[in-house]
Amino acid sequence: MTTLRFPDDATLMAYVDGELDEAGVAEVDRAMAADAEVARRVRVLLDTTAALRAAFNAPLNEPVPERLLAPLGAQRGRPWRAVSAARYAAMAAALGALVVAGGAYYASWGYELPYTVVARGQGNWLNSVANYHQLYARTATRDERLLVDIGADDMAYLESWFGKRLKRDVRLPNLETQGFQIQGGRLTFVESLPAAQFFYKAVNADDVVSLTIAQTRRADVDWTSTKRNGLHMIYWRRNGYAYVFATAADKHVLHNVASSFEGDQEKI
Amino acid sequence: MDALFRSQLVALLPRLRRFARGLTGSVDRADDLVQAACERALARMEQWTPGTRLDSWMFRIVRTIWIDELRARAVRERAHEQEDPGERIFDGERHMETRLTVEAVRDAVAHLSPEQREILLLIAVEGVSYKEAAEIMDVPIGTVMSRLARARAALLKHLERRRDGDKIVRLGQ
Incomplete structure (x- = not known):
């Protein structure tokens, strides 16, 4: 006899793939907080997805061969950027959780993973980030300059200023090749810890993408896609810092922006 | 239209290569597959509507050409084709653990059916x-x-099989 369980696997897959509406996301969040087994099933899906991306992302960092560019009338404009050992180390960390794990595969979601599930209250810090993002995005249409503490006129100063407050080096990604220009950053607090929220605006549209770098006491977590307060969000946490990309625009915009930084702290 | 189309296609090349x-x-x-897809896209440029998703359109073309190739290959040869060992992306003992783990995932994906592989990649x-995957693959969303x-x-x-079958299980333990 088959036993029905909630949330079912299809719902959890949809949660991980960013297919649920906000009510659905909240329902799964509640289920994860209440039931460690649900949280574990979600982690399996998240870890699998993170591992897949890490395993196949190499072409994003490789030069495109001339034989593909030439027919399109393009030349190689981006120099070869060797993939660093640190990037591979980050990939190893992501993959290690999945591949090196102990335990037996005994059912669809029976793959054991060596992590501690931190599900309760997971949404609160993300909601803070989402609220700050929306505050900026709403007001930006009136006068965006009012809302950034430090403008992007002097990037070195911008990075240095926030670096001091976050107690780390800050190297902001250049998203111009993806159609977004940095506007500046604001200092805020998430869970009583300093956080910097940087805003990028689409060159040819009103879309806004924010990148939040926040100190955090929460456990490390791999690249995760979710939806909060109408925003698509991709976040990960590593070594005491949380990174969140957010936008109200199409989630693919966000995915493309974030995927090139996945697992690579050297870039930020 | 032509210049815009080409520039957007160039921007898509890394993702097309990944897929x-x-x-x-x-x-x-x-790269052969991407090249063929770009050639087909240029030949049928007028079929793409500006403002719609070029990436979905291109994924569909890549997929169609690949399925055609798989079918042709199935007719030509039934034998399993070995991977080119020269394509490994990690070298040296220093990255052995990483190489193995990346390889494990890639190897596992390679053992999936073409249908399963493409849905995971997409x-x-x-x-x-x-919804977009359903359109690209021309199947219902339930499928x-x-x-x-x-x-x-x-x-x-x-x-899991690979972990039980080789040394990966011992890494990090």
Whole structure:
């Protein structure tokens, strides 16, 4: 006899793939907080997805061969950027959780993973980030300059200023090749810890993408896609810092922006 | 139109190469596939409507050409084709653990059926929505979901088998 369980696997897959509406996301969040087994099933899906991306992302960092560019009338404009050992180390960390794990595969979601599930209250810090993002995005249409503490006129100063407050080096990604220009950053607090929220605006549209770098006491977590307060969000946490990309625009915009930084702290 | 189309296509090339490499499991075959897809896209440029998703349109072309190639290959030869050992992306003992783990995932994906491979690549790697995946693959959205669930389960099973079968299980323990 088959036993029905909630949330079912299809719902959890949809949660991980960013297919649920906000009510659905909240329902799964509640289920994860209440039931460690649900949280574990979600982690399996998240870890699998993170591992897949890490395993196949190499072409994003490789030069495109001339034989593909030439027919399109393009030349190689981006120099070869060797993939660093640190990037591979980050990939190893992501993959290690999945591949090196102990335990037996005994059912669809029976793959054991060596992590501690931190599900309760997971949404609160993300909601803070989402609220700050929306505050900026709403007001930006009136006068965006009012809302950034430090403008992007002097990037070195911008990075240095926030670096001091976050107690780390800050190297902001250049998203111009993806159609977004940095506007500046604001200092805020998430869970009583300093956080910097940087805003990028689409060159040819009103879309806004924010990148939040926040100190955090929460456990490390791999690249995760979710939806909060109408925003698509991709976040990960590593070594005491949380990174969140957010936008109200199409989630693919966000995915493309974030995927090139996945697992690579050297870039930020 | 022509210049805009070409520039957008150039910007898409890294993602197309990623998708194609996941499908084929080979650097060279993936680039052959992308090249063929670009040629077809240029020949049928007028069929793409500006303002619509060029990436979905291109994924569909890549997929169609790949399926044609698989069918042709099945007719030509039934034997399993070995991967080109020269395409490994890690070298040296220093990165051995990483290389193995990356290889484990890539190897597991390579052992999936073509249908399972493409659905995982589209949704988990490329991040397309279920609806868009359904359009790209020309199947109902319910089929996308069931195929995706089977693909994920099969992936875990392959990883588990590999872990039990070789030295990966001992890494980090």
